[in-house]
Structures are given as structure tokens and as C-alpha cells.
Amino acid sequence: MQLTESTLLMRQMSYQVVVHDLRVAIAAGALRPGMSILPERELAEKYGLSMGTVRKGIQELVDAGMLQKIHGKGTFVTARNTAGERPRHYKVGFLVPTLTVSYFAEMVEAAEATANANGWALALIIGGPTDKMGDKLSSIPELKELDGLICTQGMARKIYLQLRQLAPRAQFFFIDSRVIGEDVATATCDDFYGGLIATEHLIEQGCRNIIHLFSPGAGVNTTLRGDGYRAAMLQHGLEPRLIESGIHFVNAMEAVSRLLEEKQPLPDGVFCPTDMAAMGVISALARHGVKVPEQVAVVGYSNLLEAQQYFPTITSVELDIPGLVKYAFSEIANQIQHPGGPKSQVRFTPKLHVRESSQWKRLIES
Numbered sequence: 253m254q255l256t257e258s259t260l261l262m263r264q265m266s267y268q269v270v271v272h273d274l275r276v277a278i279a280a281g282a283l284r285p286g287m288s289i290l291p292e293r294e295l296a297e298k299y300g301l302s303m304g305t306v307r308k309g310i311q312e313l314v315d316a317g318m319l320q321k322i323h324g325k326g327t328f329v330t331a332r333n334t335a336g337e338r339p340r341h342y343k344v345g346f347l348v349p350t351l352t353v354s355y356f357a358e359m360v361e362a363a364e365a366t367a368n369a370n371g372w373a374l375a376l377i378i379g380g381p382t383d384k385m386g387d388k389l390s391s392i393p394e395l396k397e398l399d400g401l402i403c404t405q406g407m408a409r410k411i412y413l414q415l416r417q418l419a420p421r422a423q424f425f426f427i428d429s430r431v432i433g434e435d436v437a438t439a440t441c442d443d444f445y446g447g448l449i450a451t452e453h454l455i456e457q458g459c460r461n462i463i464h465l466f467s468p469g470a471g472v473n474t475t476l477r478g479d480g481y482r483a484a485m486l487q488h489g490l491e492p493r494l495i496e497s498g499i500h501f502v503n504a505m506e507a508v509s510r511l512l513e514e515k516q517p518l519p520d521g522v523f524c525p526t527d528m529a530a531m532g533v534i535s536a537l538a539r540h541g542v543k544v545p546e547q548v549a550v551v552g553y554s555n556l557l558e559a560q561q562y563f564p565t566i567t568s569v570e571l572d573i574p575g576l577v578k579y580a581f582s583e584i585a586n587q588i589q590h591p592g593g594p595k596s597q598v599r600f601t602p603k604l605h606v607r608e609s610s611q612w613k614r615l616i617e618s
Contacts, residue, residue, distance in 0.1 A: 270295060270309035272600050279579045286328060342370075342373070344374055344400040345395065396418070399421060442599040443477045447569075455521075459612060461521070464482075477553060481523050501528045504528070512540045518547070524551065527556040527568055549609065549610040551569070554570070555570035569602045
């Protein structure tokens, strides 16, 4: 059987589950330096993957310097990840654009817990990556004393370089974000896979006319989510249907309202780039008398607390925020202890939380 491009992509992503679990175990200290991981054959059986797929995941961690293969003995955690090497008095800044969104509030909560557990001082810095960020941050004297700075939102290269001058001692790490044109250490969500599993879920529910709200210029993350959507649709012989929108509540509400007012074909499923967009979609559908999920199933992204408490509760793709934050602190320590080493650039595997907004198949069968 000849494999389509989307089938190959889906199979290639499966090794990320192994990579994710091993990274989290190492960052949390469950796998310590010198300890061996399970043999490849046992990992293949555990995850239901081929030996070749498991080897690909292990090799990614070997290349990142986290694992070491010793011929005839096995694969072991390297010394560079040891928690015991970390000094107890690092001072790390944690830069978030806002605390009014539960996504960033959860990150801060995880950062505070991780810093306290390691005896580190944490400096919370609130401000978006705008052109005026440098002016705002330049008034914070403690920036010059930071050993590390963890950023939670992408930024332009010129702002990044300005931050480097304001915090000359700091090692930088980016959570679920990037700096275009710069080689920076990052831990991101595998957004292609997230878009893939979200769309696969809608198809499994019986949806066939599935639209995706896309936001031009919103960033790499949302673009990859759209790529995953297209791959899943094409794999099932379905036509991708993109509706231009933004990632926020009002953007999505207006986009879906236009679609309904223009009498375009009603979709039976909607994959949204964010949970806030999913809320806007549900609101627009309700205003036009369209029921969710009875007529249209909806899936969001990020698993915000707001989505879990919405009506109906929203099916959403979850990013492993505590895992991302713990890994960021671990890599900041590694960078301080091993300056000039390779920048860690990893992807965590997301998972889908199924709730009321997409339970279309259950309703049809009941």
C-alpha cells in the first residue's frame, strides 16, 4: 500500500510520545543521571510502536545530550541533567504578557512551585513583547542580576537583543514561543500533532464538513495547528475548508456570524486555533439558533480553565504546562552550568480532553 504524505506525517509524529515522557521523567528527577531507560524493545511494546520509531525518539534525546548510548550495556541519562548539580540560589525572571488569561496564570503557578522546590528566587515580570517593552523593562534594576530569564511569548529579534543587553548575565529560555532569526533554547508544544488529533476526533465523531478558523500572521504555533488539520482532512479524503479569523473571542464570533449570514453551507464541525476562539464560535452559533454539539461539534486549543467551565464545556487540546515549565528551569540550570553548549529545542506532545462541545457521535447514537 502506498502511503500518503499525511499518513507518513502522522506516523512520524508518534515517536514524540516517547520523547515527551522521557523528557518529563528526566526533568522531574524520576530518571536520574546514570540510570538506564527501558530497552528499546520494551518501550516499543509499551507504546505500541515499531522499534525503528522508538529508536528515532531515543536518538533525538541523544542528540540533545540528555541520553547516552553505551554499546552492549544500554541507554543512560547523562550527567548534564542532574538536579544535584544545581546551585540553590539562582535568580530567574519569568516573563508573561498578562495574568488575566488562565493559560499564563497556570504557567506562573507552575513556575513558583518549581522555583520554591529548587530554592531559587523568582522574579515575575509582566509585559507583552511590544516595541516599548525595552523601555518598560529598563526601569527594573533586578534584570541585571538575573541568572536566567524564561519568556512565555514570542518576540521580534530586535526586542530579544535589547533584552539580552538589559539582562547580560541571564541565560534565556522560551516556553511555547520562539524568536525568528535567532538560535534560542525552546520547549514548545507539538502543534502539528495537536491540530491532527483535534481534527481526527471530529472525523471520528462523524463530522465531514469541518472548517478551521485560521489567523494570518498569528504566529508559528497556530500555523502548525492548521497544518495538522489539513493533514487529517486529506488523509480521510475530505476537503479542507479554511475561514479567516483571529484567535480571540470577538474575531471568531464575527467570522462565524458572517459565514451564517452569507448563507454558506453550515459546517458540522469546527476546529478552532484557541479556546477563546471556540467560545466565540459557540456564542455566534447560539445567536443564530444553531445548537452545539447537536448540529455543530466544536474543538478548541489550550485547555483553558475558562473552556472547562463554559457551556457547553469545550473539548480542547491540552499543552503540558507544568512539564514545559519544569523543563525550562532544568535547561536554564544546564545552560548556566555548561555555557556555550547547544541550545535545547524540544517539542512536548499534547493530548485531547473530550467534553460536551464535540460529543456529536454520542448524541447521534443515543
